[in-house]
Amino acid sequence: MVAVQLDDETVKKVIRQVEFYFSDSNIPRDTFLRNTINESEDGMVSLALICSFSRMRGHLGLGEVKAEDVPEETVEAVAETIKTKSTTLKISEDGKKVGRTTELRKPEEVIEQLDSRTIAASPIEYDTTLEEVETFFNQSTKVTSVRLPRHVADKRIICGTALVEFSSEEDATNILTKKLVFKGAELELKPKKEFDEQRALDEEAESTRRETLANRKNGSQEEEYPKGLIVAFKLKSTSAENDNQVKSGDAKPDSMELETETEKESEPKADAKASSEADEAEEDNKKNNTETKKTSADMYKDNKDVVLREDLKSIFQKFGTVKYIDFKMGEESGYIRFEEAEASQKARAAAVLTEEGGLIVKNYVAILDPVTGDAEKEYWTMLRGQEKSRGNNKGNWSRGGKNNNRGGRQFNGKPNRSRDNNSGGRQNKFQKVAAA
Numbered sequence: 001m002v003a004v005q006l007d008d009e010t011v012k013k014v015i016r017q018v019e020f021y022f023s024d025s026n027i028p029r030d031t032f033l034r035n036t037i038n039e040s041e042d043g044m045v046s047l048a049l050i051c052s053f054s055r056m057r058g059h060l061g062l063g064e065v066k067a068e069d070v071p072e073e074t075v076e077a078v079a080e081t082i083k084t085k086s087t088t089l090k091i092s093e094d095g096k097k098v099g100r101t102t103e104l105r106k107p108e109e110v111i112e113q114l115d116s117r118t119i120a121a122s123p124i125e126y127d128t129t130l131e132e133v134e135t136f137f138n139q140s141t142k143v144t145s146v147r148l149p150r151h152v153a154d155k156r157i158i159c160g161t162a163l164v165e166f167s168s169e170e171d172a173t174n175i176l177t178k179k180l181v182f183k184g185a186e187l188e189l190k191p192k193k194e195f196d197e198q199r200a201l202d203e204e205a206e207s208t209r210r211e212t213l214a215n216r217k218n219g220s221q222e223e224e225y226p227k228g229l230i231v232a233f234k235l236k237s238t239s240a241e242n243d244n245q246v247k248s249g250d251a252k253p254d255s256m257e258l259e260t261e262t263e264k265e266s267e268p269k270a271d272a273k274a275s276s277e278a279d280e281a282e283e284d285n286k287k288n289n290t291e292t293k294k295t296s297a298d299m300y301k302d303n304k305d306v307v308l309r310e311d312l313k314s315i316f317q318k319f320g321t322v323k324y325i326d327f328k329m330g331e332e333s334g335y336i337r338f339e340e341a342e343a344s345q346k347a348r349a350a351a352v353l354t355e356e357g358g359l360i361v362k363n364y365v366a367i368l369d370p371v372t373g374d375a376e377k378e379y380w381t382m383l384r385g386q387e388k389s390r391g392n393n394k395g396n397w398s399r400g401g402k403n404n405n406r407g408g409r410q411f412n413g414k415p416n417r418s419r420d421n422n423s424g425g426r427q428n429k430f431q432k433v434a435a436a
Contacts, residue, residue, distance in 0.1 A: 019088055119192060120194065123187075146162060225377060315360075320339065321343065322339075
């Protein structure tokens with residue numbers, strides 16, 4: 001049997017990779033390897049198995065090989081490399097197994113410590129390698145490990161964020177204060193805790209999306225509407241003066257409303273029916289009094305005590321494309337409909353992380369709540385019904401809607417936000433904010 005000779009570059013890669021596999025950085029989150037170690041009588045793992053892991057196969061040029069098919073000479077070469085080069089790993093007497101030189105710590109004792117010295121960096125291009133990220137951050141301080149999490153909706157590509165662990169919490173804190181440019185893009189740096197919170201929201205949205213698609217595939221019509229696009233908000237005054245202006249049912253005339261909606265593009269095919277119906281219903285609210293609305297917007301755009309739809313749009317479009325803003329000047333609450341669920345999740349996450357507990361809009365804080373479950377379903381059902389009603393009564397609608405009651409949307413999941421709460425519709429449960 002001819003012994004395999006590993007060149008210097010391969011030796012470096014092999015040592016770094018195997019030491020990482022058995023490190024405190026990896027073991028707490030690597031369930032498979034941790035269980036394999038715990039199930040072993042001596043706490044050691046087959047070196048052939050380690051060599052069959054994807055990154056090790058790449059370093060060793062093994063191709064798609066299983067553990068039992070890893071050549072013996074390759075195992076011997078790796079074992080000899082670890083014996084002579086590593087201070088944190090040990091090799092069994094027969095040269096076929098590898099393990100830590102120190103005891104395995106309990107995961108719960110390690111994870112919190114690791115997270116405190118890990119930061120999230122974005123944007124990271126899809127074709128970026130671990131080595132590129134490590135080399136970049138090593139210019140500033142010692143990097144312990146780098147992770148490139150996969151996209152929640154497509155595990156074939158990275159999500160655009162790198163998790164970089166440093167040797168100390170102090171190093172991680174210092175990095176967060178720097179302005180760094182990676183591959184021509186300025187990096188957004190934040191603690192790993194913030195990344196984890198957003199990741200949880202993304203995974204929840206993806207799970208909901210998959211459930212919706214499954215329902216459609218199984219022929220279920222009950223849940224056939226887009227999910228996760230809507231965020232409810234309530235305006236909270238940041239000044240005592242505004243607090244004194246809150247009055248129940250105090251709304252401004254229609255001439256003071258400002259309609260704002262992004263230019264419409266076709267929605268994803270899976271949601272085409274619900275979206276087209278909603279857009280047609282909302283389009284009726286945009287057709288008349290354009291010049292009056294523009295005048296109203298210009299009149300109040302610099303008034304910090306008057307919130308316009310354009311003010312809301314400027315805040316929320318930072319998180320993604322705003323499809324529609326359901327809000328009338330003078331009201332205390334409303335709803336934002338995004339084009340993608342990810343945008344609504346980003347907005348909610350950003351609001352939660354602020355000291356005020358919401359997003360600042362002029363002299364107000366917009367407190368956000370998700371719209372889910374029955375409330376979300378009723379929202380879309382109401383829009384479909386609204387579109388159908390308009391179609392059946394074509395020619396009988398004035399600007400104020402049928403019988404001069406302007407069709408809008410109150411959202412506690414209930415349709416018919418009328419100007420006159422005694423017009424037969426359900427009462428609006430929110431108060432309204434005086435606009436002047």
